[in-house]
Amino acid sequence: MIVIKKYIGLEALLFVIVGASVGLYLITYVKSQPVQFHSDAAFTSSQQVTTPPTTSLQATQTPVKTTIPSKTQKTSTTIALTTPIITNSTSQISSDGTQTVTVQTVQNKYGTQTDNIFTANETVPLYSKTLSQGESINIPYNTWSPDDKYFFLQDTTAAGQAILVFQANGQPFANGQTYLNITDAYKNYGSNDIFDQATGWAANNLIIIITKAPDGTEGTSYWYEVPDGSIIPLATKF
Amino acid sequence: MAKKIKRKTKRVSVKKSYGIKYLKLSLLATVSCVIVFTAGNILIKPELPCANSKTCTSDLSVHIDNNATGIFEGHTVTPPKINLKRELASAVLGASTSAGQKHIYIDLSTERLYAYQGTTEFMATYISSGKWDPTPVGNFHIWEKLIATRMAGGSGADAYNLPNVPNVMYFYEDYGLHGAYWHNNFGHPMSHGCINERLVDAKKLYDWADGPSGNTPGTEVSVCNSFTAPNTCVQNNPIND
Numbered sequence: 001m002i003v004i005k006k007y008i009g010l011e012a013l014l015f016v017i018v019g020a021s022v023g024l025y026l027i028t029y030v031k032s033q034p035v036q037f038h039s040d041a042a043f044t045s046s047q048q049v050t051t052p053p054t055t056s057l058q059a060t061q062t063p064v065k066t067t068i069p070s071k072t073q074k075t076s077t078t079i080a081l082t083t084p085i086i087t088n089s090t091s092q093i094s095s096d097g098t099q100t101v102t103v104q105t106v107q108n109k110y111g112t113q114t115d116n117i118f119t120a121n122e123t124v125p126l127y128s129k130t131l132s133q134g135e136s137i138n139i140p141y142n143t144w145s146p147d148d149k150y151f152f153l154q155d156t157t158a159a160g161q162a163i164l165v166f167q168a169n170g171q172p173f174a175n176g177q178t179y180l181n182i183t184d185a186y187k188n189y190g191s192n193d194i195f196d197q198a199t200g201w202a203a204n205n206l207i208i209i210i211t212k213a214p215d216g217t218e219g220t221s222y223w224y225e226v227p228d229g230s231i232i233p234l235a236t237k238f
Numbered sequence: 239m240a241k242k243i244k245r246k247t248k249r250v251s252v253k254k255s256y257g258i259k260y261l262k263l264s265l266l267a268t269v270s271c272v273i274v275f276t277a278g279n280i281l282i283k284p285e286l287p288c289a290n291s292k293t294c295t296s297d298l299s300v301h302i303d304n305n306a307t308g309i310f311e312g313h314t315v316t317p318p319k320i321n322l323k324r325e326l327a328s329a330v331l332g333a334s335t336s337a338g339q340k341h342i343y344i345d346l347s348t349e350r351l352y353a354y355q356g357t358t359e360f361m362a363t364y365i366s367s368g369k370w371d372p373t374p375v376g377n378f379h380i381w382e383k384l385i386a387t388r389m390a391g392g393s394g395a396d397a398y399n400l401p402n403v404p405n406v407m408y409f410y411e412d413y414g415l416h417g418a419y420w421h422n423n424f425g426h427p428m429s430h431g432c433i434n435e436r437l438v439d440a441k442k443l444y445d446w447a448d449g450p451s452g453n454t455p456g457t458e459v460s461v462c463n464s465f466t467a468p469n470t471c472v473q474n475n476p477i478n479d
Contacts, residue, residue: 096437
Protein backbone atom coordinates (compact mmCIF):
# COMPACT_ATOMS: atom_id res chain seq x y z
CA MET A 1 0.00 0.00 0.00
CA ILE A 2 2.82 2.34 0.95
CA VAL A 3 4.62 1.36 -2.26
CA ILE A 4 1.48 2.08 -4.28
CA LYS A 5 1.07 5.47 -2.55
CA LYS A 6 4.77 6.23 -3.12
CA TYR A 7 4.35 5.22 -6.81
CA ILE A 8 1.35 7.54 -7.22
CA GLY A 9 3.26 10.34 -5.44
CA LEU A 10 6.23 9.97 -7.79
CA GLU A 11 3.95 10.02 -10.82
CA ALA A 12 2.25 13.16 -9.57
CA LEU A 13 5.64 14.78 -9.02
CA LEU A 14 6.66 13.82 -12.53
CA PHE A 15 3.55 15.42 -14.01
CA VAL A 16 4.10 18.58 -11.97
CA ILE A 17 7.70 18.79 -13.19
CA VAL A 18 6.61 18.29 -16.79
CA GLY A 19 3.92 20.95 -16.44
CA ALA A 20 6.30 23.39 -14.78
CA SER A 21 8.92 22.76 -17.49
CA VAL A 22 6.43 23.52 -20.22
CA GLY A 23 5.48 26.71 -18.39
CA LEU A 24 9.12 27.68 -18.02
CA TYR A 25 9.78 27.05 -21.71
CA LEU A 26 6.79 29.18 -22.71
CA ILE A 27 7.76 32.09 -20.45
CA THR A 28 11.37 31.98 -21.69
CA TYR A 29 10.16 32.08 -25.28
CA VAL A 30 7.81 35.00 -24.62
CA LYS A 31 10.41 37.05 -22.75
CA SER A 32 13.04 36.45 -25.41
CA GLN A 33 10.92 38.18 -28.03
CA PRO A 34 12.09 41.77 -28.93
CA VAL A 35 10.56 44.46 -26.77
CA GLN A 36 7.79 46.22 -28.66
CA PHE A 37 7.56 49.76 -27.37
CA HIS A 38 5.11 50.74 -30.01
CA SER A 39 3.60 49.61 -33.28
CA ASP A 40 2.11 51.25 -36.31
CA ALA A 41 -1.22 49.51 -35.73
CA ALA A 42 -4.26 51.28 -34.35
CA PHE A 43 -4.08 51.83 -30.64
CA THR A 44 -6.57 50.37 -28.25
CA SER A 45 -5.57 52.07 -25.03
CA SER A 46 -5.16 55.75 -24.43
CA GLN A 47 -3.90 57.88 -21.61
CA GLN A 48 -5.20 61.39 -21.41
CA VAL A 49 -2.55 63.90 -20.62
CA THR A 50 -3.98 67.23 -19.70
CA THR A 51 -2.26 70.16 -21.31
CA PRO A 52 -3.55 73.58 -22.08
CA PRO A 53 -4.91 74.35 -25.54
CA THR A 54 -2.53 75.81 -28.07
CA THR A 55 -2.48 77.20 -31.56
CA SER A 56 -1.91 75.00 -34.58
CA LEU A 57 1.53 73.66 -35.48
CA GLN A 58 3.93 76.42 -36.39
CA ALA A 59 5.20 76.32 -39.93
CA THR A 60 8.58 74.77 -40.01
CA GLN A 61 9.89 76.86 -42.82
CA THR A 62 11.55 80.14 -42.00
CA PRO A 63 10.02 83.45 -42.95
CA VAL A 64 10.24 85.16 -46.32
CA LYS A 65 13.62 86.49 -47.40
CA THR A 66 13.14 90.15 -48.03
CA THR A 67 16.13 91.24 -50.15
CA ILE A 68 15.83 90.82 -53.90
CA PRO A 69 17.80 92.10 -56.88
CA SER A 70 15.90 95.14 -58.07
CA LYS A 71 16.11 97.32 -61.13
CA THR A 72 16.22 101.11 -61.04
CA GLN A 73 12.97 102.52 -59.71
CA LYS A 74 10.96 104.86 -62.02
CA THR A 75 8.15 107.05 -60.85
CA SER A 76 5.64 106.16 -63.54
CA THR A 77 3.08 103.48 -64.30
CA THR A 78 5.75 101.52 -66.16
CA ILE A 79 7.21 100.50 -62.79
CA ALA A 80 4.72 97.67 -62.55
CA LEU A 81 5.93 96.30 -65.89
CA THR A 82 9.68 96.61 -65.33
CA THR A 83 10.10 95.76 -61.62
CA PRO A 84 9.76 92.10 -60.80
CA ILE A 85 6.88 91.40 -58.46
CA ILE A 86 7.53 88.66 -55.97
CA THR A 87 4.39 86.60 -55.59
CA ASN A 88 5.78 83.94 -53.27
CA SER A 89 8.95 83.17 -51.36
CA THR A 90 9.88 80.17 -49.24
CA SER A 91 13.11 79.34 -47.46
CA GLN A 92 14.67 76.48 -45.57
CA ILE A 93 17.61 76.61 -43.20
CA SER A 94 20.30 74.01 -42.76
CA SER A 95 20.44 71.82 -39.66
CA ASP A 96 23.04 74.08 -38.02
CA GLY A 97 21.15 77.19 -39.05
CA THR A 98 24.09 78.73 -40.91
CA GLN A 99 22.74 78.29 -44.45
CA THR A 100 19.48 79.22 -46.13
CA VAL A 101 18.09 78.35 -49.53
CA THR A 102 15.22 80.45 -50.86
CA VAL A 103 12.87 80.05 -53.79
CA GLN A 104 11.33 83.29 -54.96
CA THR A 105 8.50 83.23 -57.46
CA VAL A 106 8.50 86.36 -59.56
CA GLN A 107 5.68 87.62 -61.80
CA ASN A 108 7.12 88.40 -65.21
CA LYS A 109 6.27 91.06 -67.72
CA TYR A 110 4.08 88.91 -69.95
CA GLY A 111 2.20 87.07 -67.25
CA THR A 112 4.61 84.18 -66.79
CA GLN A 113 6.35 83.32 -63.53
CA THR A 114 9.95 82.56 -62.81
CA ASP A 115 11.35 80.73 -59.81
CA ASN A 116 14.70 82.07 -58.66
CA ILE A 117 16.87 80.06 -56.31
CA PHE A 118 19.11 81.90 -53.86
CA THR A 119 21.35 80.88 -51.05
CA ALA A 120 21.96 83.12 -48.04
CA ASN A 121 23.20 86.65 -48.73
CA GLU A 122 23.28 86.17 -52.47
CA THR A 123 21.45 88.66 -54.62
CA VAL A 124 22.02 86.89 -57.90
CA PRO A 125 20.08 83.64 -58.22
CA LEU A 126 22.21 80.55 -58.71
CA TYR A 127 19.39 79.00 -60.74
CA SER A 128 16.28 80.32 -62.44
CA LYS A 129 13.45 78.66 -64.29
CA THR A 130 10.46 80.17 -66.04
CA LEU A 131 7.46 78.10 -65.10
CA SER A 132 4.70 76.77 -67.29
CA GLN A 133 1.15 76.38 -65.98
CA GLY A 134 1.07 74.06 -62.98
CA GLU A 135 4.83 73.94 -62.53
CA SER A 136 6.60 74.80 -59.29
CA ILE A 137 9.83 74.41 -57.43
CA ASN A 138 9.62 73.34 -53.79
CA ILE A 139 12.17 73.11 -51.03
CA PRO A 140 11.98 69.87 -49.04
CA TYR A 141 12.45 70.13 -45.27
CA ASN A 142 15.69 68.13 -45.37
CA THR A 143 17.09 69.99 -48.35
CA TRP A 144 20.57 70.64 -46.94
CA SER A 145 23.30 68.03 -46.68
CA PRO A 146 24.63 67.61 -43.10
CA ASP A 147 27.86 69.41 -44.03
CA ASP A 148 26.00 72.23 -45.84
CA LYS A 149 27.81 71.56 -49.13
CA TYR A 150 24.76 70.54 -51.16
CA PHE A 151 21.03 71.03 -51.24
CA PHE A 152 18.26 69.48 -53.31
CA LEU A 153 14.99 70.83 -54.67
CA GLN A 154 11.79 69.29 -56.02
CA ASP A 155 10.90 70.53 -59.49
CA THR A 156 7.30 69.65 -60.40
CA THR A 157 6.43 69.70 -64.09
CA ALA A 158 3.71 68.25 -66.30
CA ALA A 159 5.99 65.24 -66.84
CA GLY A 160 6.23 64.58 -63.11
CA GLN A 161 8.65 65.56 -60.41
CA ALA A 162 12.40 65.89 -60.70
CA ILE A 163 14.83 66.06 -57.80
CA LEU A 164 17.71 68.40 -58.51
CA VAL A 165 20.91 68.60 -56.43
CA PHE A 166 23.00 71.76 -56.37
CA GLN A 167 26.30 72.73 -54.88
CA ALA A 168 25.77 75.31 -52.16
CA ASN A 169 28.47 77.58 -53.59
CA GLY A 170 26.58 77.79 -56.88
CA GLN A 171 29.45 76.27 -58.83
CA PRO A 172 28.76 73.62 -61.49
CA PHE A 173 29.69 70.02 -60.83
CA ALA A 174 32.81 68.48 -62.36
CA ASN A 175 30.80 67.40 -65.41
CA GLY A 176 29.90 71.05 -66.03
CA GLN A 177 26.26 70.67 -64.99
CA THR A 178 24.61 73.26 -62.75
CA TYR A 179 22.63 70.51 -61.04
CA LEU A 180 22.40 66.73 -60.93
CA ASN A 181 19.03 65.18 -61.75
CA ILE A 182 18.41 62.31 -59.33
CA THR A 183 15.15 61.25 -60.97
CA ASP A 184 16.82 60.81 -64.35
CA ALA A 185 19.65 58.85 -62.73
CA TYR A 186 17.11 56.55 -61.08
CA LYS A 187 15.26 56.01 -64.35
CA ASN A 188 18.53 55.08 -66.03
CA TYR A 189 19.25 52.65 -63.17
CA GLY A 190 16.36 50.59 -64.52
CA SER A 191 14.62 49.35 -61.38
CA ASN A 192 11.00 48.16 -61.59
CA ASP A 193 10.24 50.11 -58.41
CA ILE A 194 8.69 53.52 -59.01
CA PHE A 195 10.44 56.61 -57.67
CA ASP A 196 8.37 58.05 -54.83
CA GLN A 197 10.41 60.75 -53.11
CA ALA A 198 13.78 61.87 -51.87
CA THR A 199 13.35 62.23 -48.12
CA GLY A 200 16.68 63.62 -46.95
CA TRP A 201 20.35 62.87 -46.39
CA ALA A 202 21.69 59.69 -44.78
CA ALA A 203 25.21 61.16 -44.78
CA ASN A 204 27.07 64.17 -46.20
CA ASN A 205 26.77 62.88 -49.78
CA LEU A 206 23.98 60.28 -49.72
CA ILE A 207 20.38 61.20 -50.53
CA ILE A 208 17.72 58.72 -49.44
CA ILE A 209 15.28 57.65 -52.18
CA ILE A 210 12.12 55.74 -51.33
CA THR A 211 10.12 53.94 -53.96
CA LYS A 212 6.87 52.09 -54.55
CA ALA A 213 6.70 48.58 -55.95
CA PRO A 214 4.56 48.13 -59.08
CA ASP A 215 1.77 46.70 -56.88
CA GLY A 216 1.72 49.89 -54.82
CA THR A 217 3.45 48.48 -51.75
CA GLU A 218 6.65 49.83 -50.27
CA GLY A 219 9.57 49.34 -52.64
CA THR A 220 13.31 49.11 -52.09
CA SER A 221 15.06 52.18 -50.68
CA TYR A 222 18.19 53.57 -52.31
CA TRP A 223 20.99 56.02 -51.77
CA TYR A 224 21.93 58.49 -54.46
CA GLU A 225 25.60 59.29 -54.12
CA VAL A 226 26.64 62.90 -54.78
CA PRO A 227 28.42 63.82 -56.95
CA ASP A 228 29.22 60.62 -58.84
CA GLY A 229 25.53 59.77 -59.32
CA SER A 230 25.55 56.14 -58.21
CA ILE A 231 22.26 54.54 -57.20
CA ILE A 232 22.84 52.13 -54.31
CA PRO A 233 20.07 49.71 -53.29
CA LEU A 234 19.62 49.25 -49.52
CA ALA A 235 18.68 46.27 -47.40
CA THR A 236 16.79 48.56 -45.00
CA LYS A 237 13.64 50.37 -46.08
CA PHE A 238 13.40 54.01 -45.09
CA MET B 239 -19.11 -17.85 -16.36
CA ALA B 240 -19.71 -15.79 -13.25
CA LYS B 241 -15.94 -15.70 -12.69
CA LYS B 242 -15.48 -14.44 -16.28
CA ILE B 243 -18.02 -11.64 -15.80
CA LYS B 244 -16.41 -10.74 -12.45
CA ARG B 245 -12.91 -10.59 -14.08
CA LYS B 246 -14.26 -8.47 -16.95
CA THR B 247 -15.99 -6.05 -14.56
CA LYS B 248 -12.81 -5.81 -12.49
CA ARG B 249 -10.72 -5.01 -15.67
CA VAL B 250 -13.18 -2.32 -16.72
CA SER B 251 -13.19 -0.71 -13.27
CA VAL B 252 -9.35 -0.78 -13.10
CA LYS B 253 -9.11 0.88 -16.53
CA LYS B 254 -11.64 3.50 -15.42
CA SER B 255 -9.71 4.28 -12.26
CA TYR B 256 -6.41 4.60 -14.21
CA GLY B 257 -8.16 6.94 -16.67
CA ILE B 258 -9.41 9.15 -13.87
CA LYS B 259 -6.00 9.08 -12.21
CA TYR B 260 -4.16 10.22 -15.34
CA LEU B 261 -6.79 12.84 -15.98
CA LYS B 262 -6.14 14.24 -12.52
CA LEU B 263 -2.37 14.12 -13.06
CA SER B 264 -2.72 15.90 -16.42
CA LEU B 265 -4.82 18.55 -14.74
CA LEU B 266 -2.12 18.89 -12.10
CA ALA B 267 0.52 19.31 -14.84
CA THR B 268 -1.57 21.97 -16.59
CA VAL B 269 -2.08 23.87 -13.34
CA SER B 270 1.70 23.74 -12.69
CA CYS B 271 2.35 25.06 -16.20
CA VAL B 272 -0.10 27.94 -15.73
CA ILE B 273 1.32 28.84 -12.32
CA VAL B 274 4.91 28.91 -13.59
CA PHE B 275 3.96 30.92 -16.71
CA THR B 276 1.93 33.48 -14.76
CA ALA B 277 4.58 33.90 -12.09
CA GLY B 278 7.25 34.31 -14.77
CA ASN B 279 5.19 36.86 -16.63
CA ILE B 280 4.79 38.95 -13.49
CA LEU B 281 8.24 38.58 -12.00
CA ILE B 282 10.52 38.53 -15.02
CA LYS B 283 10.76 41.92 -16.74
CA PRO B 284 12.35 41.99 -20.24
CA GLU B 285 15.73 43.64 -20.26
CA LEU B 286 15.61 46.89 -22.20
CA PRO B 287 18.26 47.35 -24.81
CA CYS B 288 20.54 50.37 -24.53
CA ALA B 289 20.13 53.12 -27.09
CA ASN B 290 23.92 53.20 -27.57
CA SER B 291 25.24 49.73 -26.88
CA LYS B 292 28.90 50.69 -26.46
CA THR B 293 28.47 53.85 -24.37
CA CYS B 294 25.33 52.87 -22.50
CA THR B 295 26.93 53.31 -19.10
CA SER B 296 30.42 54.59 -19.88
CA ASP B 297 29.62 57.94 -21.51
CA LEU B 298 26.80 59.41 -19.45
CA SER B 299 28.81 62.52 -18.62
CA VAL B 300 30.22 65.44 -20.60
CA HIS B 301 32.77 64.21 -23.08
CA ILE B 302 34.22 66.60 -25.63
CA ASP B 303 36.81 65.78 -28.25
CA ASN B 304 37.22 68.54 -30.80
CA ASN B 305 39.91 66.64 -32.71
CA ALA B 306 38.02 63.41 -33.29
CA THR B 307 36.15 62.22 -36.36
CA GLY B 308 33.09 60.04 -36.20
CA ILE B 309 31.78 57.02 -38.05
CA PHE B 310 28.17 56.46 -39.07
CA GLU B 311 26.94 53.82 -41.50
CA GLY B 312 30.45 53.26 -42.75
CA HIS B 313 31.02 56.94 -43.50
CA THR B 314 33.36 59.35 -41.77
CA VAL B 315 31.63 62.35 -40.25
CA THR B 316 33.08 65.54 -38.82
CA PRO B 317 31.58 66.46 -35.46
CA PRO B 318 30.92 70.09 -34.55
CA LYS B 319 33.48 71.83 -32.36
CA ILE B 320 32.17 72.41 -28.86
CA ASN B 321 33.17 75.62 -27.11
CA LEU B 322 32.96 74.49 -23.51
CA LYS B 323 33.24 77.93 -21.93
CA ARG B 324 30.40 79.32 -23.97
CA GLU B 325 28.20 76.31 -23.46
CA LEU B 326 28.83 76.14 -19.71
CA ALA B 327 27.30 79.59 -19.42
CA SER B 328 23.91 77.86 -19.82
CA ALA B 329 22.50 76.91 -16.44
CA VAL B 330 20.98 73.58 -15.58
CA LEU B 331 17.66 75.34 -15.48
CA GLY B 332 16.52 76.49 -18.87
CA ALA B 333 15.05 79.81 -19.83
CA SER B 334 11.41 80.42 -19.15
CA THR B 335 9.34 81.98 -21.88
CA SER B 336 6.01 82.09 -20.07
CA ALA B 337 4.31 80.83 -16.95
CA GLY B 338 3.42 77.20 -16.33
CA GLN B 339 4.93 73.75 -16.42
CA LYS B 340 7.24 72.76 -19.24
CA HIS B 341 6.37 69.60 -21.13
CA ILE B 342 7.88 67.95 -24.21
CA TYR B 343 5.81 65.59 -26.36
CA ILE B 344 7.13 63.25 -29.02
CA ASP B 345 4.65 62.01 -31.61
CA LEU B 346 6.07 58.80 -33.08
CA SER B 347 3.38 58.55 -35.76
CA THR B 348 4.39 61.84 -37.37
CA GLU B 349 8.00 62.09 -36.09
CA ARG B 350 7.32 65.46 -34.53
CA LEU B 351 8.23 67.12 -31.26
CA TYR B 352 6.10 69.66 -29.44
CA ALA B 353 7.28 71.69 -26.47
CA TYR B 354 4.84 73.57 -24.26
CA GLN B 355 5.16 75.84 -21.32
CA GLY B 356 1.81 76.26 -19.65
CA THR B 357 -0.62 77.23 -22.38
CA THR B 358 2.05 78.36 -24.80
CA GLU B 359 3.57 76.22 -27.50
CA PHE B 360 7.29 76.94 -27.34
CA MET B 361 8.31 74.97 -30.42
CA ALA B 362 7.18 72.30 -32.85
CA THR B 363 9.58 70.56 -35.18
CA TYR B 364 10.45 67.33 -36.94
CA ILE B 365 12.62 64.73 -35.23
CA SER B 366 13.97 61.25 -35.94
CA SER B 367 13.06 58.49 -33.48
CA GLY B 368 14.28 54.89 -33.27
CA LYS B 369 14.68 52.90 -36.46
CA TRP B 370 17.21 50.16 -35.56
CA ASP B 371 15.96 50.03 -31.96
CA PRO B 372 12.63 51.39 -30.76
CA THR B 373 12.22 54.56 -28.74
CA PRO B 374 10.56 53.76 -25.38
CA VAL B 375 6.98 54.98 -25.04
CA GLY B 376 5.99 56.49 -21.72
CA ASN B 377 6.20 59.49 -19.41
CA PHE B 378 9.65 60.48 -18.24
CA HIS B 379 11.63 63.39 -16.85
CA ILE B 380 14.95 64.76 -18.03
CA TRP B 381 17.44 63.30 -15.59
CA GLU B 382 20.63 64.75 -17.06
CA LYS B 383 21.63 67.53 -19.44
CA LEU B 384 25.02 67.31 -21.18
CA ILE B 385 26.54 69.96 -23.43
CA ALA B 386 28.04 67.15 -25.49
CA THR B 387 29.07 63.56 -25.17
CA ARG B 388 30.17 60.61 -27.21
CA MET B 389 27.71 57.97 -28.41
CA ALA B 390 28.77 54.63 -29.86
CA GLY B 391 27.12 51.33 -30.61
CA GLY B 392 25.89 49.03 -33.32
CA SER B 393 28.02 46.43 -35.05
CA GLY B 394 29.27 45.58 -38.52
CA ALA B 395 27.95 47.95 -41.16
CA ASP B 396 25.68 49.52 -38.53
CA ALA B 397 28.52 50.42 -36.15
CA TYR B 398 28.73 54.07 -35.16
CA ASN B 399 31.05 56.18 -33.04
CA LEU B 400 29.96 59.78 -32.75
CA PRO B 401 32.01 62.27 -30.71
CA ASN B 402 30.62 65.61 -29.61
CA VAL B 403 26.95 64.73 -29.89
CA PRO B 404 25.55 68.13 -28.85
CA ASN B 405 22.84 69.24 -26.44
CA VAL B 406 22.02 65.87 -24.94
CA MET B 407 19.08 65.51 -22.54
CA TYR B 408 18.66 61.98 -21.21
CA PHE B 409 15.10 61.17 -20.19
CA TYR B 410 15.17 57.39 -19.72
CA GLU B 411 18.41 55.50 -19.07
CA ASP B 412 20.63 56.40 -22.05
CA TYR B 413 17.70 57.37 -24.29
CA GLY B 414 17.84 61.09 -24.86
CA LEU B 415 17.00 64.08 -26.98
CA HIS B 416 20.04 65.42 -28.81
CA GLY B 417 21.34 67.10 -31.91
CA ALA B 418 22.35 64.95 -34.88
CA TYR B 419 25.08 66.22 -37.19
CA TRP B 420 25.51 63.02 -39.22
CA HIS B 421 22.24 62.91 -41.12
CA ASN B 422 19.48 65.23 -42.25
CA ASN B 423 16.44 63.02 -42.61
CA PHE B 424 14.19 64.44 -39.92
CA GLY B 425 10.55 63.44 -40.05
CA HIS B 426 11.68 59.83 -40.53
CA PRO B 427 13.02 57.27 -38.01
CA MET B 428 16.82 57.22 -38.15
CA SER B 429 18.19 56.48 -34.67
CA HIS B 430 18.99 53.61 -32.35
CA GLY B 431 16.28 54.74 -29.94
CA CYS B 432 17.17 58.34 -29.10
CA ILE B 433 15.32 61.37 -30.40
CA ASN B 434 17.49 63.08 -33.02
CA GLU B 435 16.95 66.75 -33.70
CA ARG B 436 18.33 69.34 -36.08
CA LEU B 437 21.25 71.10 -34.43
CA VAL B 438 19.41 74.43 -34.15
CA ASP B 439 16.37 72.72 -32.64
CA ALA B 440 18.46 70.71 -30.18
CA LYS B 441 20.18 73.88 -28.94
CA LYS B 442 16.92 75.79 -28.65
CA LEU B 443 15.26 72.99 -26.70
CA TYR B 444 18.34 72.43 -24.51
CA ASP B 445 18.46 76.12 -23.55
CA TRP B 446 14.77 76.02 -22.64
CA ALA B 447 14.27 72.68 -20.88
CA ASP B 448 15.11 72.08 -17.22
CA GLY B 449 17.36 69.41 -15.84
CA PRO B 450 16.82 68.03 -12.32
CA SER B 451 17.47 70.48 -9.51
CA GLY B 452 17.51 69.33 -5.90
CA ASN B 453 14.35 67.32 -5.37
CA THR B 454 12.68 68.79 -8.46
CA PRO B 455 12.75 66.49 -11.46
CA GLY B 456 13.64 67.84 -14.89
CA THR B 457 11.18 68.78 -17.62
CA GLU B 458 8.65 66.07 -18.35
CA VAL B 459 9.02 64.19 -21.62
CA SER B 460 6.08 62.16 -22.96
CA VAL B 461 6.79 59.80 -25.82
CA CYS B 462 3.47 59.07 -27.52
CA ASN B 463 2.44 56.57 -30.17
CA SER B 464 0.37 59.44 -31.48
CA PHE B 465 -0.29 62.95 -30.27
CA THR B 466 -3.09 65.33 -31.06
CA ALA B 467 -2.68 68.93 -30.03
CA PRO B 468 -3.43 70.25 -27.59
CA ASN B 469 -3.61 67.49 -25.00
CA THR B 470 -4.10 63.92 -26.28
CA CYS B 471 -1.09 61.62 -25.95
CA VAL B 472 -1.88 58.03 -26.92
CA GLN B 473 0.55 55.51 -25.44
CA ASN B 474 0.49 51.77 -26.09
CA ASN B 475 2.07 49.81 -23.19
CA PRO B 476 3.90 52.81 -21.75
CA ILE B 477 6.93 52.58 -19.48
CA ASN B 478 6.61 55.17 -16.78
CA ASP B 479 9.42 56.33 -14.58
